[in-house]
Amino acid sequence: MNKVENNKAWFLVLPVFLLVAFSAVVPLMTVVNYSVQDIFDATNRYFVGVEWFKEVLRDPRLHDSLIRQFIFSFCVLLIEVPLGICVALMMPKEGRWSALCLILLAIPLLIPWNVVGTIWQIFGRADIGLMGYYLNAMGIDYNYAGNSGDAWATVLLMDVWHWTSLIALLCYSGLRAIPDAYYQAARIDRASGWAIFRYIQLPKLQSVLLIGILLRFMDSFMIYTEPFVLTGGGPGNSTTFLSQTLTTMAIGQFDLGRAGAFSLIYFLIILLVSWLLYTAMTHVEKGE
Amino acid sequence: MSLTLEKITKVVDGELHINDVNLNFEPGSFNVLLGRTLAGKTTLMRLMAGLEKPTSGRVLMNGADMTGVPVRQRNVSMVYQQFINYPNLSVYDNIASPLRLAGDDKQTIDRKVRETAEILRIENFLTRMPLELSGGQQQRTAMARALIKDADLILFDEPLVNLDYKLREELRQEMRELFKVRNTIAVYATTEPNEALALGGTTTVLHEGRSIQYGETAEVYNFPDTVACAELFSEPPLxxxxxxxxxxxxxxxxxxxxxxxxxxxxxxxxxxxxxxxxxxxxxxxxxxxxxxxxxxxxxxxxxxxxxxxxxxxxxxxxxxxxxxxxxxxxxxxxxxxxxxxxxxxxxxxxxxxxxxxxxxxxxxxxxxxxxxxxx
Amino acid sequence: MAEIHLKQLAHSYSDNPQGHKDYAIREMDHVWEKGGAYALLGPSGCGKSTLLNIISGLVTPSEGQILFDGHEVNALTPQQRNIAQVFQFPVIYDTMSVYDNLAFPLRNVGKSEDVISAKVKDIAYMLELEDVLKKKAKNLTADEKQKVSMGRGLVRDDVSAILFDEPLTVIDPHLKWKLRRKLKQIHEQFNITMVYVTHDQLEASTFADKIAVMYGGQVVQFGTPRELFEKPEHTFVGYFIGSPGMNFFEGSFQQNELYLEGHKVALDNEMKSKLSITPYNQLKLGIRPEFVEVLEADSPLLSNLGKDEKGAEALLASCENCFKCEVLLVSDLGTYKIVSLKLGNTEFKARLPEEQSVPKGSAYVRFPGNWLKVYADEYLVD
Structure with a gap:
């Protein structure tokens, strides 16, 4: 009775299965494999259980960069989300200008990460950089290479410049999807501009903001190239974020077991925080 | 072609959607399934088409058990509430598509497309794209595609519900004419008693997944067996x-x-x-x-x-x-x-x-x- | 509340309109009284949405004036006109509770919470929303949402009119009549000017005291549901209102006599003189299926016919507006029958009560003179 008509159809699933296996499962298992062994060379390896995890969790380097990383991601979201919404709100709704705005906004997104780092590295230099030179000329002692505060500000500014567009574009599409009837109804109800934003636009943006915030959190939490090019993690360790710590560990010190354990912990943190953000935001959306 | 449903029951996620339905449709008959929304009309049609398998019971065509046979291997057409056409094919190509899939030759296709289009009065729109047509014409195109196949069974799932009432009036009357000469079994689901009466043929009154009465449309209307049937088959209700x-x-x-x-x-x-x-x-x-x-x-x-x-x-x-x-x-x-x-x-x-x-x-x-x- | 006067109003989307074709709204002059319930009825593309937008203030008419209580409002925005609108799909503030939704328009003008609370409770009672006041608006059913969006218009005392744009589109069929009843009740209690736009004759005639039937950018008739049924002023009204619509026959007027498909029909002198002075290209005669009489066996004509076969022609001629026609199809709709008949080359329909029988083959029909209407170039001659 319950015969399946054509079993060959299962082969259609094979490519996806292989792709997932090679892109996600196999590398992840490799990392898991590393994380439970002490590896000296190709033949000398010992099973150490959860030793690496214990050690990594006690490592002050990890603690420091984890805290730095959280502060950084938090600042990124705090600045980019409201700024992105503002930009989207200010954009013209239709016509040539809106097309122009879209193109201008898209430009930073198209520039490769390391180029962004390089641009800002030059831009901020006190001797030849446009920003650095004028800041110093105005009497502000600005030096991202020497002052950790300046370095932080520059990395943040760079990230804001690079990624606010993403939030703005997402919000812009979200705003465009709101039917005119809503604005008309609100105007008839004599709603103020703020009330329109608070009760119509913001609620309707909730789903795109959820995607935007998750993307920006995950991306900023894994930031590597730009600060590496700009400051190299310095001055001192002030702009060394998690992924740079990890790279130093894995490649610089060839500490594969420790790096493997670190990677997994890193991965779990991102997963956990993303889940928390997602749950919190969908809960707000349900409006209970 | 005759179609028989024998003790058909369908359970979805523990919920009884179709409950012990027995029906027999004669070749060339026009059969209305009348029932409110969620009475099981669509599910029953999907079971007839072979889009779904009954939890128990048998579907017989010409006496042969077709229960497990998938829809591709049956000769069935279906017309839906939504106007479903291939948006990037002209009306002509839309109507021709079932014949092309069957591998008919060009002359036959051309002759049949023109014939069918004429029956449905869309012969002047053959070169247009479906989305350039009015809702009524789009639904006529979908019906032409269903008719051209000479299917053993044509299922209509509330096809007129999305049309405005003037078009509904018009098409409702044509439906009767269309099926007078055909040897196909037509099954037509509707929520409207007046539509059932206008279409004639036989009517099956569905209520909560059960067939509560079945017979000649006028007979069922005039001699309801139960309160439920009398209430359902009267607009406004009895x-x-x-x-x-x-x-x-x-x-x-x-x-x-x-x-x-x-x-x-x-x-x-x-x-x-x-x-x-x-x-x-x-x-x-x-x-x-x-x-x-x-x-x-x-x-x-x-x-x-x-x-x-x-x-x-x-x-x-x-x-x-x-x-x-x-x-x-x-x-x-x-x-x-x-x-x-x-x-x-x-x-x-x-x-x-x-x-x-x-x-x-x-x-x-x-x-x-x-x-x-x-x- | 306001009286709405559409004064020599016309609208064209083109800058330099040439003929009728360029007008979305052709010139019209209508006064909609304060507190009346009106409907704009017509098929899609008839211009009813444009007219609605002109009234609400989203579109400025290219010609003529729109007056609210005698003041021109052509250039005013919807909020300046104080027009509230209920749209096809419910427009509500998702994140607010039902109470806050209803209170919103009052809070925006700085009313005190006491005043607001009293008013909101009043309206909620009227709309039967009391039980859901604390619920989040987004968790309501579609009909409740529509009631909330209507309620936001009703809480204010200063709205000049409420416009409804196909408001029952998303409502479950079995709830529709309840909402229609609510709308009527509200209109009777609040006595507020309401304009209802729809393509559905049931919605329009149930709701409105007067209906403007629109066709090709024109209001072809502005009248009560009864007038639209009994005395359609345009062939389109005859066709569009009623199911099935009016029957039309080819007519001609020669030597002071009116002919229907070549058969002479009775005509009083007043109509004769009117017809002789009316210029036209084409004449049509119309009668609604409800008014077509299919003669029964015991009618004087038929009972005499059988007895005197030779005088059939003469007998038929002596019966005013009686014709012999072919019976094509009888469709029994339970509570009534629709009979398709053919007179000359024209098919027409008659609606008969359920108990009346219809002979096979041919039948005799009578078109009562008072229900047989004459249309010159689609407009009623009256």
Whole structure:
């Protein structure tokens, strides 16, 4: 009775299965494999259980960069989300200008990460950089290479410049999807501009903001190239974020077991925080 | 081609969607499935088409068991509520698509496409794209595609529901004509009793996944077996009220009385459910034994040429179906008249006991015969 | 509340309109009284949405004036006109509770919470929303949402009119009549000017005291549901209102006599003189299926016909507006029958009560003179 008509159809699933296996499962298992062994060379390896995890969790380097990383991601979201919404709100709704705005906004997104780092590295230099030179000329002692505060500000500014567009574009599409009837109804109800934003636009943006915030959190939490090019993690360790710590560990010190354990912990943190953000935001959306 | 459903049951996620349905459709017949939303019409059609497998029971075509056979291997067409066409193919190519898939030669395809398009009166739009057409024309295109296949079974799932009423009127009439000459079994799902009556053929009344009555459309309409069927097959629904028959009088909902007449005398004392068709209630007394009832107007719904008057008093809630326009303010006090000789009587479980005797019954020959007493 | 006057109003989307074709709204002059219930009825593309937008203030008419209580409002925005609108799909503030939704328009003008609370409770009672006041608006059913969006218009005392744009589109069929009843009740209690736009004759005639039937950018008739049914002023009204619509026959007027498909029909002198002075290209005669009489066997004509076969022609001629025609199809709709008949080359329909029988093959029909309407170039001659 319950015969399946054509079993060959299962082969259609094979490519996806292989792709997932090679892109996600196999590398992840490799990392898991590393994380439970002490590896000296190709033949000398010992099973150490959860030793690496214990050690990594006690490592002050990890603690420091984890805290730095959280502060950084938090600042990124705090600045980019409201700024992105503002930009989207200010954009013209239709016509040539809106097309122009879209193109201008898209430009930073198209520039490769390391180029962004390089641009800002030059831009901020006190001797030849446009920003650095004028800041110093105005009497502000600005030096991202020497002052950790300046370095932080520059990395943040760079990230804001690079990624606010993403939030703005997402919000812009979200705003465009709101039917005119809503604005008309609100105007008839004599709603103020703020009330329109608070009760119509913001609620309707909730789903795109959820995607935007998750993307920006995950991306900023894994930031590597730009600060590496700009400051190299310095001055001192002030702009060394998690992924740079990890790279130093894995490649610089060839500490594969420790790096493997670190990677997994890193991965779990991102997963956990993303889940928390997602749950919190969908809960707000349900409006209970 | 005949289609038989044998003890068909369908359970989805522990919920009974179709409950022990037995049906038999003759070749060339036009069959209406009448039922409210969620009565199981769509599920039943999907089972007939082979898009779904019944949890138990058998689907037979020409006596051969087709239960497990997938839709691709059956010769079935389906027309949906939404106007489903290939948006990037012209109307011509849309209609031709089933034949091209079947590998027919060019001349045959061309001849059949033009023939079918003519039947559905879209022969002048063959080069257009579906989205350039009106809703009615789009649905005609979808119907042409279903017809051209010469399918053994054509399923219509409320195909007119998304059209405005003028187009609905037009297409409804054409549907009848279209299927007169065909050897195909047509199954047509609808929520509207008037559509079922206009289409004729046989009607199956579905209620909560069960087939509660099946027969010639006019027969089912005139002789409902149960309260549920009478209620479903009447638009607006049959006016129903509980009541009692004593030795000398009939009481509706405890407060409205009239003397027992010859019509109802045979039933004997007891509690019953009484039903009156909305079209049998009137604003003026027609016969001298009509019962006068004082009511308040809830709403006069006017549809161009007819009025559906919703009224109620403390005990009764009635709907009148009137020809012509009658405007009333909400809550106006009026009197309505109930013909005491045109009352359906059901027992307390809802089984029919009596169809009104003075109600004329039209048999197949189109002549009027006297009433028949059931039960 | 306001009286709405559409004064020599016309609208064209083109800058330099040439003929009728360029106008979305052709010139019209209508006064909609304070507190009236009106409907704009017509098929899609008839211009009813444009007219609605002109009234609400989203579109400025290219010609003529729109007056609210005698003041021109052509250039005013919807909020300046104080027009509330209920749209096809419910427009509500998702994140607010039902109470806050209803209170919103009052809070925006700085009313005190006491005043607001009293008013909101009033309206909630009227709309039967009391039980859901604390619920989040987004968790309501579609009909409740529509009631909330209507309620926001009703809480204010200063709205000049409420416009409804196909407001029942998203409502479950079995709930529709309840909402229609609610709308009517509200209109009767609040006595507020309401304009209802729809393509559905049932919605329009149930709701409105007067209906403007629109066709090709024109209001072809402005009248009560009864007038639209009994005396359609345009062939389109005859066709569009009623199911089935009006029957039309080819007519001609020669030597002071009116002919229907070549058969002479009775005509009084007043109509004769009117017809002789009316210029036209084409004449049509119309009668609604409800008014077509299919003669029964015991009618004087038919009972005499059988007795005197030779005088059939003469007998038929002596019966005013009686014709012999072919019976094509009888469709029994339970509560009534629709009979398709053919007179000359024209098919037409008659609606008969359920108990009347219809002979096979051919039948005799009578078109009562008072229900047989004459249309010159689609407009009623009256």
């Amino acid at each position: 006016n129903l009220t509980k009541g009692e028959i004593s030795d000398s009088e009939v009481t509706l909902d405890q407060a409205t009385h009239f003397p027992l007449n010859a019509d109802l005398a045979g039933l004997g004392r007891g509690n019953y459910i009484f039903g009156v068709r909305p079209s049998h209630l009137a604003l003026f007394p027609v016969n001298e034994d009509d019962l006068e009832i004082s009511v308040r107007v809830e709403l006069a719904e006017i549809s161009g040429s007819e009025t559906f008057l919703h009224v109620r008093n403390k005990h009764l809630s009635l709907v009148l179906h009137l020809t012509g326009i009658y405007q009333y303010e909400v809550d106006a006090s009026i009197k309505v008249y109930m013909p005491t000789h045109k009352i359906f009587v059901f027992d307390e479980d809802g089984k029919i006991l009596k169809v009104p005797t003075r109600l004329p019954i039209v048999n197949q020959a189109g002549q009027i015969s006297g009433g028949v007493q059931h039960g």
